[in-house]
Amino acid sequence: MRTAYGVETVRAAERALMARLPEGTLMQRAAAGLATACAQLLGRVYGSRVVLLVGSGDNGGDALHAGARLARRGAGVTAVLLSPGRAHPGGLAALRRAGGTVADPGAGERLIERADLVVDGIVGIGGKGGLRAEAVPLARAAARSRAAVVAVDLPSGVDADTGEVRGAALRADLTVTFGTHKPGLLIDPAREYAGPVRLVDIGLGAELPADPELEALQHAEVAALLPEPAAESDKYRRGVVGIAAGSARYPGAAVLAVAGALRGGAGAVRYVGPAGDAVIARFPETLVSDRGPKRAGRVQAWVVGPGAGDDAGTVAEVLAAEVPVLVDADGLRLADAGAVRARTAPTLMTPHAGEAAALLGVSREEVEGARLAAVRELAGRYGAAVLLKGSSTLVAPAGGAGTVRVNPTGTPWLATAGSGDVLSGLAGSLLAAGLSAVDAGSAGAYLHGLAGRFAAQGAPVGARDVAEAVPRAWRDVRAGALGPGGTG
Numbered sequence: 001m002r003t004a005y006g007v008e009t010v011r012a013a014e015r016a017l018m019a020r021l022p023e024g025t026l027m028q029r030a031a032a033g034l035a036t037a038c039a040q041l042l043g044r045v046y047g048s049r050v051v052l053l054v055g056s057g058d059n060g061g062d063a064l065h066a067g068a069r070l071a072r073r074g075a076g077v078t079a080v081l082l083s084p085g086r087a088h089p090g091g092l093a094a095l096r097r098a099g100g101t102v103a104d105p106g107a108g109e110r111l112i113e114r115a116d117l118v119v120d121g122i123v124g125i126g127g128k129g130g131l132r133a134e135a136v137p138l139a140r141a142a143a144r145s146r147a148a149v150v151a152v153d154l155p156s157g158v159d160a161d162t163g164e165v166r167g168a169a170l171r172a173d174l175t176v177t178f179g180t181h182k183p184g185l186l187i188d189p190a191r192e193y194a195g196p197v198r199l200v201d202i203g204l205g206a207e208l209p210a211d212p213e214l215e216a217l218q219h220a221e222v223a224a225l226l227p228e229p230a231a232e233s234d235k236y237r238r239g240v241v242g243i244a245a246g247s248a249r250y251p252g253a254a255v256l257a258v259a260g261a262l263r264g265g266a267g268a269v270r271y272v273g274p275a276g277d278a279v280i281a282r283f284p285e286t287l288v289s290d291r292g293p294k295r296a297g298r299v300q301a302w303v304v305g306p307g308a309g310d311d312a313g314t315v316a317e318v319l320a321a322e323v324p325v326l327v328d329a330d331g332l333r334l335a336d337a338g339a340v341r342a343r344t345a346p347t348l349m350t351p352h353a354g355e356a357a358a359l360l361g362v363s364r365e366e367v368e369g370a371r372l373a374a375v376r377e378l379a380g381r382y383g384a385a386v387l388l389k390g391s392s393t394l395v396a397p398a399g400g401a402g403t404v405r406v407n408p409t410g411t412p413w414l415a416t417a418g419s420g421d422v423l424s425g426l427a428g429s430l431l432a433a434g435l436s437a438v439d440a441g442s443a444g445a446y447l448h449g450l451a452g453r454f455a456a457q458g459a460p461v462g463a464r465d466v467a468e469a470v471p472r473a474w475r476d477v478r479a480g481a482l483g484p485g486g487t488g
């Protein structure tokens with residue numbers, strides 16, 4: 001499990017740990033890890049040109065101490081001080097002792113142009129707002145330069161707690177973060193600025209509380225969630241998932257949701273709606289009914305909404321059922337908020353950013369720029385678990401408070417028509433198999449992302465290919481959890 005903690009929590013843990021350690025220990029641990037990562041990226045340290053961008057806080061201190069270590073190994077290290085009078089005194093002294101030099105911001109752009117490595121120590125978890133004006137030309141120069149850019153703790157200019165990016169920010173090739181991930185490192189748009197993230201252990205772990213702000217499941221945790229049929233399982237014990245989707249106009253959504261559901265571990269898939277012929281032609285194993293959800297027969301969880309058009313009646317009927325319900329696509333628009341809140345069985349809503357924006361009455365850009373806030377807000381308003389789809393899919397528990405899951409397996413190739421229908425079927429099937437709403441959403445997104453990667457392998461794919469790759473993803477998750485041999 002990868003976890004991320006917010007700034008307040010990190011600060012409290014840091015204070016508790018520092019009280020037991022000699023002064024400066026944590027910064028030395030951070031700087032040692034940072035210098036090691038920089039050296040690996042450089043390959044050859046001796047003779048390399050390193051530029052440190054140094055702000056007024058401890059983030060700059062980390063950069064200066066790491067720079068001193070690189071200078072001792074023969075790198076030419078220059079620190080560009082953004083607030084010359086306020087740079088970390090101990091770090092500055094260490095750099096000078098190691099033979100490093102200091103420059104004014106005015107010289108920064110020229111130095112960056114010729115550098116092999118730029119270390120971004122402008123601002124870390126103490127940052128407020130976006131990058132300040134004096135740092136913007138340096139961020140641009142770093143982006144232009146062929147130098148590798150390493151961000152200290154997080155890329156300067158991104159919000160550590162939310163992943164929001166207001167204005168300019170440093171774009172890193174690698175982020176070296178200390179003690180724990182910060183939420184912003186796992187959520188777009190900030191995540192994109194961070195590049196790959198390396199976590200340096202500084203001993204903070206024992207001081208962190210049990211409930212992180214954010215968590216990302218990995219193979220082992222997903223494998224533990226996946227249903228496994230026992231010898232005595234019949235199809236009803238494995239769960240029947242009902243799919244109320246598709247319309248005369250959009251039969252494809254029904255077919256794709258069923259395609260996902262058949263691979264999600266439920267014992268049977270029941271389809272209800274006007275696209276029964278299309279569904280049965282493609283998947284003869286489906287139980288098809290055109291008598292509406294109420295009279296369709298036994299179902300352990302429902303999926304409602306993909307391609308539903310304007311069929312508000314079916315959505316209302318499904319919401320009245322006393323089993324878990326996944327609401328997607330048109331269903332989100334048609335669902336009555338009061339009816340969702342009044343439900344006693346679990347509800348999982350699965351909007352993409354545009355649908356979430358419509359529900360919240362804001363623009364799509366606002367949702368995409370502040371995904372964590374949006375998913376919590378929706379989960380609070382509807383009293384339902386919410387899976388917000390996108391480049392970093394988030395799953396918030398009903399009510400919106402508590403740990404949010406972030407899916408690590410997504411791929412841009414999944415942004416293809418019908419891919420969401422497959423996910424809703426897949427996650428609905430996991431609901432029917434007995435997973436909680438948050439577990440079904442996050443395990444579904446994990447398998448779906450992995451399936452997208454397997455199907456795509458660097459080339460465009462259709463939603464059907466994604467559905468067909470789900471069994472491979474499932475096997476990979478189980479194999480990876482068992483040890484060597486998988487990709488986990």
Ligand SMILES: NC(=O)C1=CN([C@@H]2O[C@H](COP(=O)(O)OP(=O)(O)OC[C@H]3O[C@@H](n4cnc5c(N)ncnc54)[C@H](OP(=O)(O)O)[C@@H]3O)[C@@H](O)[C@H]2O)[C@@H](O)CC1
Nearest residue numbers: 014026027056057058059123124125126127128130132153
């Ligand atoms: N936590 C831990 O366990 C450990 C933490 N460690 C390290 O400490 C870092 C946190 O250090 P920190 O608290 O000194 O804050 P930091 O991020 O350097 O910035 C604050 C300074 O920046 C300024 N400033 C504010 N906003 C700004 C902006 N937008 N653009 C530009 N400047 C801005 C603000 O000054 P102001 O001008 O507002 O007075 C203030 O002086 C952390 O990220 C990690 O690297 C490790 O050493 C070891 C263990």
Ligand SMILES: [K+]
Nearest residue numbers: 120123152156
């Ligand atoms: K930084």
